[in-house]
Amino acid sequence: MKRNNALLGRTALFALSLAAFSSPAVAQTPQDVHKQALVLDPHVDVVATSKAKAGATIDAGTQIDVAKLKKGQVDAIFPSVFVEQSARTPEGYAAARKEADAKLAAILDIAAKHPNDVVIARSADDIVKAEKAGKTAIVISFLNAYSLGKDPNALKAFYDKGVRVFGLVHAGNNDFADSSRPHARDTAGENHGLSVAGKQAIALANDLGILVDVSQLTTDGFSQAIALSRAPVIASHSGLSGIVKSPRNLTDAELDAIKANNGVVGIVAFSSYLKQQSPEVEAAAKAVRQKYGAVNGYEGLTQAQRDALGKETAALQVRASVDDLVASIDYAVKRIGVDHVAISSDFNHGGGITGFEDEGDAPNITKALLAKGYSQADIGKLWGGNVLRVLRAAEAAKKKDLAQN
Numbered sequence: 001m002k003r004n005n006a007l008l009g010r011t012a013l014f015a016l017s018l019a020a021f022s023s024p025a026v027a028q029t030p031q032d033v034h035k036q037a038l039v040l041d042p043h044v045d046v047v048a049t050s051k052a053k054a055g056a057t058i059d060a061g062t063q064i065d066v067a068k069l070k071k072g073q074v075d076a077i078f079p080s081v082f083v084e085q086s087a088r089t090p091e092g093y094a095a096a097r098k099e100a101d102a103k104l105a106a107i108l109d110i111a112a113k114h115p116n117d118v119v120i121a122r123s124a125d126d127i128v129k130a131e132k133a134g135k136t137a138i139v140i141s142f143l144n145a146y147s148l149g150k151d152p153n154a155l156k157a158f159y160d161k162g163v164r165v166f167g168l169v170h171a172g173n174n175d176f177a178d179s180s181r182p183h184a185r186d187t188a189g190e191n192h193g194l195s196v197a198g199k200q201a202i203a204l205a206n207d208l209g210i211l212v213d214v215s216q217l218t219t220d221g222f223s224q225a226i227a228l229s230r231a232p233v234i235a236s237h238s239g240l241s242g243i244v245k246s247p248r249n250l251t252d253a254e255l256d257a258i259k260a261n262n263g264v265v266g267i268v269a270f271s272s273y274l275k276q277q278s279p280e281v282e283a284a285a286k287a288v289r290q291k292y293g294a295v296n297g298y299e300g301l302t303q304a305q306r307d308a309l310g311k312e313t314a315a316l317q318v319r320a321s322v323d324d325l326v327a328s329i330d331y332a333v334k335r336i337g338v339d340h341v342a343i344s345s346d347f348n349h350g351g352g353i354t355g356f357e358d359e360g361d362a363p364n365i366t367k368a369l370l371a372k373g374y375s376q377a378d379i380g381k382l383w384g385g386n387v388l389r390v391l392r393a394a395e396a397a398k399k400k401d402l403a404q405n
Helices: 002-021 030-037 066-071 090-113 122-130 152-160 196-208 219-228 252-260 279-292 303-317 320-338 359-372 375-396
Strands: 042-043 076-082 118-119 136-138 139-142 165-168 211-213 234-238 264-268 341-344
Touching: 002 359, 030 359, 030 375, 042 234, 042 264, 042 341, 042 375, 066 118, 066 136, 066 359, 076 090, 076 122, 090 118, 090 136, 090 139, 118 122, 122 136, 122 252, 122 375, 152 165, 152 196, 152 264, 165 234, 196 211, 211 234, 211 375, 219 252, 234 341, 252 264, 252 320, 264 320, 264 375, 320 341, 320 359, 359 375
Parallel strands: 042 076, 076 136, 076 139, 118 136, 139 165, 165 211, 234 264, 264 341
Antiparallel strands: none
């Protein structure tokens, strides 16, 4: 019996030694954890050619250029076909569609110019394939249905060209939805959340397998969108009212609704949504906007005036840091669980904080999350796993006869 016990003991010891030798080492350093994560940024913007500053083209000299994507080991970005809200007139709709087409062309051009580094992804599987090939995937998103005019069916043309995420509204109401930040000329609650066209657009997005983005909506619009969507949704670039009181930020009840929907909230690296500004700062910022006549967004302002307004407003604010971003992430995780939270930047449209100035700084967030006590598995979910899940869920909801691409 003793001999058998000794033999069993030696066998067990050998098995343990073999397992230790053959099992891959668990990543310990922040660099290893970041490298092994699928790093996705679910909301960025592009600088359209017509608005590019000197030395800053659509793919170079910006917060999301190829060099910075490589430095930050970013596996996917979701650049947006975004158009600012303006007058709802035939001329306004035509101009918006023209700009949306230019933005879409600019996004496609990034991949065309850098075929060895980036690739357009039309599905969650495409993102995974790109990562394995050592390329950054570009998932095209769409923000503000203003450029669709009044026709929800116009979304199909953008889907055919690669759009896979759809957000109904930005600052200012449109014919589809009410904005959480209406313009001075808007009638508050004119759509009672979502209009008939807005509801039809959500149904079409589901049919096409497009992920619905509920960022920027009013509380009524948000609730209606979640109730109508057959698939989980994403709030791709949002802050939290529990951290900063703002109509733009999500309430605890809205976070709970995202969890119930099995969706995801992308916590955005945007100072004014991460760090509460004093009443004095907010009053001073309002005075700056009034000085430039920015009552209906940036409508009517020259590019020089826009730049000056942005510079003066930014100088007033207390800037957020990576620690502030992690604090908001931690708040959301404690409220709704790590499976429903992601990390977002809104780069090229005001995003950027101390320590996360551009995509090249993405490893700093991984380091901060590890310091906060997050595991490698949880960091993988926050950086990309959760967004990949809701993309797959949106794809699963589509009607095959509509979504041929």
